[in-house]
Amino acid sequence: MPxxxxxxxxxxxxxxxxxxxxxxxxxKRASVDFGVVDITVPRPAWLMEKLRDSTSLPALETExxxxxxxxxxxxxxxxxxxxETPIARPTPYERAVENxxxxxxxxxxxxxxxxxxxxxxxxxxALVEELFAQFRxxxxxxxxxxxxxxxxxxxxxxxxAVYTPFFMRFWFLEYYEGLDIPDTPEYARVRRWxxxxxxxxxxxxxxxxxxxxxxxxxxxGAGNGGLLPGRTRSSFVLTPDHxxxxxxxxxxxxxxxxxxxxxxx
Numbered sequence: 001m002p003x004x005x006x007x008x009x010x011x012x013x014x015x016x017x018x019x020x021x022x023x024x025x026x027x028k029r030a031s032v033d034f035g036v037v038d039i040t041v042p043r044p045a046w047l048m049e050k051l052r053d054s055t056s057l058p059a060l061e062t063e064x065x066x067x068x069x070x071x072x073x074x075x076x077x078x079x080x081x082x083x084e085t086p087i088a089r090p091t092p093y094e095r096a097v098e099n100x101x102x103x104x105x106x107x108x109x110x111x112x113x114x115x116x117x118x119x120x121x122x123x124x125x126a127l128v129e130e131l132f133a134q135f136r137x138x139x140x141x142x143x144x145x146x147x148x149x150x151x152x153x154x155x156x157x158x159x160x161a162v163y164t165p166f167f168m169r170f171w172f173l174e175y176y177e178g179l180d181i182p183d184t185p186e187y188a189r190v191r192r193w194x195x196x197x198x199x200x201x202x203x204x205x206x207x208x209x210x211x212x213x214x215x216x217x218x219x220x221g222a223g224n225g226g227l228l229p230g231r232t233r234s235s236f237v238l239t240p241d242h243x244x245x246x247x248x249x250x251x252x253x254x255x256x257x258x259x260x261x262x263x264x265x
Contacts (some may be wrong), residue, residue: 005081006061007074008035008047012214012236014165015071016058017205021161022075024202026085032078039225040234072102075161088158097145101152101159104141108134109166115179116172119221121253128179135181139190147189150196156203164197168206175212176219176252209242213262216248220256228256233264240264 009016023029037043043055050067051059060068060077068074079087089095111131118127146152152159173179181187197203216235222228225236235248245263259265 002033002061002063002065004031004033004063005078006033006035007058008037008051008061009058010037010039011238012206012210013039013057014169017165017168017203018071018161019058019060019074019078020205021164021203022078022087022158025087025156025161026078026082028078028082028085031082036238038238039236040238041225072162075158079158087161089153094153098152098157098159101138101141101145102162104134104137105162105166108138108163112166112170112173113218113223115177116215116218117221117223119253124177128177131173132181132187135187135190138193139187142193143189150192152193156197156200160193160197160200161203164200164203165206167194167198168203168208169211169215171208171211172215172219175250178250209247213242213245213248216257216262219252230256231259233259235262235264237264 007016007019009019020029023032037047037057043051048055050061051069052067054069056069058069058071058074060074062068068077076088089098108131111127111134115124115127115131118124142152151157181191183191214236217223217226217228217231220228222234225234227234240263246261248262249257
């Protein structure tokens with residue numbers, strides 16, 4: 001049995017980053033071990049046995065060998081087993097407001113990923129509007145519940161840990177789609193929240209460069225370690241290190257880069 005909880009994770013995965021952010025907020029990073037999983041190769045048999053043939057990550061193995069899945073479940077579990085610095089809000093009403101915002105995350109994330117995976121230029125405008133509509137919903141919620149604060153409440157909390165990894169992943173939209181939310185009043189509150197989240201010291205596990213380079217294949221329609229035609233290596237490979245690779249070409253609707261052009265061989 002492990003001496004302390006183990007989180008099996010993909011380092012660049014946004015759902016996994018949520019767990020890392022929460023541990024940083026609680027000052028408990030050293031209280032949990034991390035097992036790195038390479039998304040570009042099949043899961044090892046021993047891990048598949050632990051996960052009961054599921055490939056979804058992150059997963060947490062407790063000290064007595066039991067397995068927990070789903071990032072939101074793991075976040076709340078960690079918040080409870082290390083209660084000294086609670087991250088979820090302390091009162092029932094505040095937790096309800098926090099959970100209402102968290103419940104909106106699925107539509108927001110799906111809209112961004114549908115846009116980055118899209119390969120049809122004629123569908124782009126509709127997908128952009130779908131994403132902007134999600135940003136406006138978030139803006140309206142924050143403007144009502146937290147008009148004068150950077151965060152939902154007085155500090156970076158559970159809702160911020162849930163959203164921040166996706167604010168960072170949407171750097172791929174800036175790079176490959178040339179897209180950002182408009183700098184207009186209807187987006188001002190959510191823009192303020194996003195920037196405060198991205199800048200928070202507990203959320204510095206990934207960089208703009210890393211996201212742009214590793215998510216090149218996503219921008220061309222191949223997610224989760226899949227290979228594009230003519231390629232032999234995924235942009236998600238652990239080696240060579242992303243810092244040694246060149247910045248990829250920005251255009252996503254034209255010719256695709258080769259393994260060599262991406263610095264993968």
